[in-house]
Amino acid sequence: MIGLRYAVGVDVGGTKIAAAVVDSEGRIRKKVKIATEKNDRDQSVAQVARAAQEAVASAGVPWEWISGIGVVVPGIYYPQTGKVWAPNLPGWDHIPLREWLEPQLPRPIVADSDRSAYVLGEQWLGAARGFRDVVFVGVGTGIGAGILTGGRLCRGAEGIAGAVGWFALNPAPKEIYKQIGCFEAEAAGPAVARRAVDLAGRVPSRMLELAGGCLSSITAETVAEAARRNDEPARRVLEETAKYLGMGIANIVSILNPQIVVLGGGLMQAGDLLLDPLRREVREWAQPLAARSVRIELTQLGEEAGVLGSARLALEENCVR
Structure with a gap:
């Protein structure tokens, strides 16, 4: 266990949110899925936090072992402002997603577009x-x-x-x-x-x-x-x-x-x-x-590329390689 760290990868989709606890060697400890709330922006953002919380609780991994949380969306991440735009999610129009999630989650958060996660996931493990x-x-x-x-x-x-x-x-x-x-x-x-x-x-x-x-x-x-x-x-x-x-x-x-x-x-x-x-x-x-x-x-990873790549984003952000 010495040297092994964990991250949470969250892949936000138009119909479901997938979240997984992933270790620094790319093993998924636990993955959960919940339906995306389509009619209420604030509820759908809260669901992102809930999915991450449920994944960590189900994996039995203490939060202090979690290096960070990567959240990716089906749209555009603007690195200059930290905002995201996801046209398939009502109300997700240039919202400060990371800023809104930080009070709900105890570890550092990194956000990005889902296509960044997919390419990172395939390069890491696929x-x-x-x-x-x-x-x-x-x-x-x-x-x-x-x-x-x-x-x-x-x-x-x-x-x-x-x-x-x-x-x-x-x-x-x-x-x-x-x-x-x-x-x-x-x-x-x-x-x-x-x-x-x-x-x-x-x-x-x-x-x-x-x-x-x-x-x-x-x-x-x-x-x-x-x-x-x-x-x-x-x-x-x-x-x-x-x-x-x-x-x-x-x-x-x-x-x-x-x-x-x-x-x-x-x-x-x-x-x-x-x-x-x-x-x-x-x-x-x-x-x-x-x-x-x-x-x-x-692809060798299929839909797993999203959670693996977003976890990789969090691991890299926190200098765990």
Whole structure:
């Protein structure tokens, strides 16, 4: 036990808050989840503190053993002001989250965006272990990236670095691009579902069966599952999506020249059915030398990357390595 320290990692999501007690070797001692309060900002902030408290109590670890608490949000952390913006959480508009949490929790708190946690988690314990130039791309309802350059987080002048969903990929702008960005509009989960609904409404497909016979219930995860079951229309949707994903990731590879790009999110359940065509697109579009040297891999940590990465933030903030 000598030299072993602990941190609490809290991953705040639009539907749930996950909190875990993690030791300095990356082992999760205890993890808890609670539903996110969507209608009351003050209650949802209080839930962040409660999740951390419940995790520590369940782990049986004394608070004096806790080095710090890392809290990450699905949005932007502004390092100059210490405020956070999380558009999927009502009322979380430039709020001083750390300042509000400090009276409720007895240990130092560090806040950041969730994409910072994901890339740190994968570099610490996942697919990017041993690499210093890493990009994590999360493909869910939206698309965002966490970036490590030389082992250090890249946040940008306003904390917005990694907003890759705004990449311009199409020379013919659509109205939706003004709202969420071109890359996100064409390659994130809703775009996958949109293509799938269109196709499943015209040709027989297991996607409709997996969605309970309701076209509007088809999701990106439905497409991934149908593709794994050899559904040809679902595979066509993945091939089309891979073109856009590959172009966007090719831009990342050309700009940042990372050693590895790690992909996460529900759509990645399709595995090699999506990864193989995506890699081909990256080789087609990226700067040739960067394309040849980069590895493109699926997450090894899944949703655990959030709590592990946020705990790592707290451990690093308190000089425990």
